[in-house]
Amino acid sequence: MKFSYFPGCTLKNKAKILDVYARKCAEVLGAELEEIENWQCCGGVFTTAKDEVATKLSSVRILKEALRKETDLVTVCSACHNVVKQTNYAIQTDKEFAGKVNRYMAEDEYNGETKIYHYLELLRDVIGFDKVKEKVVNSLNGKKVAAYYGCLLLRPNSVMRMDDPENPSIIEDLIRAIGGEAIVYPARNECCGGYVRLESPELANKKSNNVFNSAMNAGAEVIVTACPLCKYNLEKSGCEIPVVYITELLADALGVKEDADEQ
Amino acid sequence: MQRIGVFVCWCGSNIAGTVDVEAVSEALKREPGVVFSTNYQYMCSQAGQDIIKDAIKEHRLTGIVVCSCSPRMHEATFRKTAAAAGLNPYMVEIANIREQCSWVHKEMPIGTEKAIILGKAAVAKVNLNTPLTPGESPVTKRALVIGGGIAGIQTALDIADAGFEVDIVEKKPTIGGKMAQLDKTFPTLDCAACILTPKMVDVAQHEKIRIFSYSEVSEVKGFVGNFDVTIKKNARYVKEDLCTGCGLCTEKCPMKKCANEFNLGMDTRRAIYIPFAQAVPKVATIDPDNCNMLKNGKCGVCAKVCTAGAIDYTQKDEYIEEKYGAIVVATGFNPISMDKFDEFAYNQSKDVITSLEFERLTNAAGPTAGKLLRPSDGKHPETIVFVQCVGSRCDACAEKGKEYCSKICCMYTAKHAMLTRDKYPDTDVYVFYIDVRTPGKNFDEFYRRAVEEYGVHYIKGMVGKVSPEGDKLIVQASDLLADKQLKIEADLVVLAAAIEPDKSARSLATMLTASMDTNDFFTEAHPKLRPVESPTAGVFLSGACQGPKDIPETVSQAGAAAAKVIGLLAKDKLVGNPCVAHSNEMMCNGCSSCERVCPYGAITYEAKEFRMPDRTTLVRRIAVVNPAVCQGCGCCTVVCPSGAMDLKGFANEQIMAEVDAICK
Numbered sequence: 001m002k003f004s005y006f007p008g009c010t011l012k013n014k015a016k017i018l019d020v021y022a023r024k025c026a027e028v029l030g031a032e033l034e035e036i037e038n039w040q041c042c043g044g045v046f047t048t049a050k051d052e053v054a055t056k057l058s059s060v061r062i063l064k065e066a067l068r069k070e071t072d073l074v075t076v077c078s079a080c081h082n083v084v085k086q087t088n089y090a091i092q093t094d095k096e097f098a099g100k101v102n103r104y105m106a107e108d109e110y111n112g113e114t115k116i117y118h119y120l121e122l123l124r125d126v127i128g129f130d131k132v133k134e135k136v137v138n139s140l141n142g143k144k145v146a147a148y149y150g151c152l153l154l155r156p157n158s159v160m161r162m163d164d165p166e167n168p169s170i171i172e173d174l175i176r177a178i179g180g181e182a183i184v185y186p187a188r189n190e191c192c193g194g195y196v197r198l199e200s201p202e203l204a205n206k207k208s209n210n211v212f213n214s215a216m217n218a219g220a221e222v223i224v225t226a227c228p229l230c231k232y233n234l235e236k237s238g239c240e241i242p243v244v245y246i247t248e249l250l251a252d253a254l255g256v257k258e259d260a261d262e263q
Numbered sequence: 264m265q266r267i268g269v270f271v272c273w274c275g276s277n278i279a280g281t282v283d284v285e286a287v288s289e290a291l292k293r294e295p296g297v298v299f300s301t302n303y304q305y306m307c308s309q310a311g312q313d314i315i316k317d318a319i320k321e322h323r324l325t326g327i328v329v330c331s332c333s334p335r336m337h338e339a340t341f342r343k344t345a346a347a348a349g350l351n352p353y354m355v356e357i358a359n360i361r362e363q364c365s366w367v368h369k370e371m372p373i374g375t376e377k378a379i380i381l382g383k384a385a386v387a388k389v390n391l392n393t394p395l396t397p398g399e400s401p402v403t404k405r406a407l408v409i410g411g412g413i414a415g416i417q418t419a420l421d422i423a424d425a426g427f428e429v430d431i432v433e434k435k436p437t438i439g440g441k442m443a444q445l446d447k448t449f450p451t452l453d454c455a456a457c458i459l460t461p462k463m464v465d466v467a468q469h470e471k472i473r474i475f476s477y478s479e480v481s482e483v484k485g486f487v488g489n490f491d492v493t494i495k496k497n498a499r500y501v502k503e504d505l506c507t508g509c510g511l512c513t514e515k516c517p518m519k520k521c522a523n524e525f526n527l528g529m530d531t532r533r534a535i536y537i538p539f540a541q542a543v544p545k546v547a548t549i550d551p552d553n554c555n556m557l558k559n560g561k562c563g564v565c566a567k568v569c570t571a572g573a574i575d576y577t578q579k580d581e582y583i584e585e586k587y588g589a590i591v592v593a594t595g596f597n598p599i600s601m602d603k604f605d606e607f608a609y610n611q612s613k614d615v616i617t618s619l620e621f622e623r624l625t626n627a628a629g630p631t632a633g634k635l636l637r638p639s640d641g642k643h644p645e646t647i648v649f650v651q652c653v654g655s656r657c658d659a660c661a662e663k664g665k666e667y668c669s670k671i672c673c674m675y676t677a678k679h680a681m682l683t684r685d686k687y688p689d690t691d692v693y694v695f696y697i698d699v700r701t702p703g704k705n706f707d708e709f710y711r712r713a714v715e716e717y718g719v720h721y722i723k724g725m726v727g728k729v730s731p732e733g734d735k736l737i738v739q740a741s742d743l744l745a746d747k748q749l750k751i752e753a754d755l756v757v758l759a760a761a762i763e764p765d766k767s768a769r770s771l772a773t774m775l776t777a778s779m780d781t782n783d784f785f786t787e788a789h790p791k792l793r794p795v796e797s798p799t800a801g802v803f804l805s806g807a808c809q810g811p812k813d814i815p816e817t818v819s820q821a822g823a824a825a826a827k828v829i830g831l832l833a834k835d836k837l838v839g840n841p842c843v844a845h846s847n848e849m850m851c852n853g854c855s856s857c858e859r860v861c862p863y864g865a866i867t868y869e870a871k872e873f874r875m876p877d878r879t880t881l882v883r884r885i886a887v888v889n890p891a892v893c894q895g896c897g898c899c900t901v902v903c904p905s906g907a908m909d910l911k912g913f914a915n916e917q918i919m920a921e922v923d924a925i926c927k
Contacts, residue, residue, distance in 0.1 A: 158662070166605035166606040186608075186730030187730070190728075214730075214732075
């Protein structure tokens, strides 16, 4: 199984481990991730500039490149995934937007043909959690893991179509597949504060505190997330339990964490 | 050759605003057969109709074309006009230049051109029209009411009081419907059972009414005045004529843990049960999914204790065929499932309930004997949050809920809030709303009382999330007027779930060939002027199956539907539709294609002797259409391989002439 892969800027810097573990695990699970060449930033937050076409073009280039290579596209950062998927949806459903985009791009017309998988969807829908379970060599042994979805991964549901945004289960199912105990807590799909941290750190602290306190009250030992910004905000707000990426937990369970660390 | 008159209507500015009516009547003057053409401001008005009548007489017209609104609107009007002037009404054709032309176009040249083309097509058709005479059919003077809630009960009583026989088919073991589950009714706060159960008894005792409970309609054939209906009487494993309703079996049955659907699963009943004390008919029913005797032949306690010998484990479903002249649909509503609204934690906490469940919790005959106690721990709730519009008025989330307003929730929530504060003044009651909609006699006064006299906290804003934490429910909400985010620690959250038509409505609509809207509510023949009739002749609508309604409105509509039924049943004969299929026996090859596609069973085959040119006789199988049963749908004319089937008034030749005129 070959896929085009788009890591995104943060995964080359602050969230390097999210990227490294994602690749290593995919390898073990038999999915070949081929990084798109010469990719640029996804364009940043989709909704804050919905009427701006130029910032969406880098996402379109990624989508077009995947189409050219006749592969589906895999992303892993929640924020990048959200931008790329929303851009693709806008091209599919908004003729005016699609027309503008195509007029900006000199090459062939693009009409939203590329299929996009978030890394979690790759695990669930292509590889299968049962297959993941078979490959576990280092079970989590009932470790109490709280899945933290944040907002960008699941919303808006009409576009993302990954899971029920109000009562999701995709990360919990993964946790169970690799031997952990999934802790379900009320704030798991609340916002961490996001970019508000720049303007009002107190508000971001309040939002993040709400999340990790809710997880800790429910008995969590560790929080997992797919989003670099969520992880940053929780840690910056003084979360007392570790916050790790889904791929880190997975790499550990599949027994490839140390290999990956060497890289 | 026909002598055709063309009458172009302005419809005020409805048509004349986008169609040059003068140009249309001028252009159509030059069409073959047209001897007279004019236009007028309102052709349907008395003066307009007089223009038509005078022209028919003066120009000795043999056919007319009215270019106006949809034929659904005024075809009948203009047919009557023609008949009054001595012209056969089926020599009238309508060219729809309003709904299909002026209303959908913005520019005058385009609208005018299209109106002319539509007019030409109608003229081409009239050139081939022939006078038709409708037949007559008798009326079976009995009515069927489907659904035994308050809508069905009131309709049945009104029809029966006028002297006609009525059968009620109810799928539950008892009639009564949703109203039987309610506690008090707004705005007068009289108890629902106190006003409903006497009506249920009236139904049971009425000599003109029969109740088929625990039954469903399984097949409908025929047409207005002459419906053939098959009713499936589900096996209840109790002989209705012997059971006295003493209830001994329901006390002795050892299967105690069956979810009690009458209390919405909040308590249990036995495998043999009577839904509630005032059930009609008061007859026990065995739930086959839970009965040990039916599942594995072990038990038989109910048969042993029944002194009347009414228990019959071998009872089978029974099919009963009946004839009716009219059918009333009164299938009612249900609250929608809360599965897609996990933000309110309905599936995560027992203390998040729907409003209908709240009714049962406050009902003296409910699971808590009327004491308001939390389902999780049986404690008295001190803070209660009511959330309105859960799944109603959902445009952005239409895939989860409904786009429409469920209409009854504002009033029943005000009632719940008021009654709670009245009985338990120590409770804090919050109501979150988008808008409070309380039009109706004494309705707004009722809501004001909840706010002003009973101190209910009404907060404009929606609840974003309910999180169960410990034994509390954390309600996160916004107060839009104060521009504040609120966090309320509640003990009980009550969701005003949107209402939707009963699931059985869709299959029933197919059986009745009655139309539905996108929400599965039955469509009325005209939204303002024929609100209780379905577009299918002989099928009438009563209650919430047609749209969300409260009890006063349901009862009014039930009475109106009954009046329409009585009007129909009072007739001895009905004038039929002459636009029916007929087969040319010389061309029919007896293949049976038409018989197979006919949805009304109007086509039969018979063997007929034909004299051959050499004086021998030949017996051939040919199709025969029963004009009283045929509804003129035209399916048979399409499948007939030899072209023997044709539809009067819509002959293949006529339709081709219309297409030719459009494509010319």
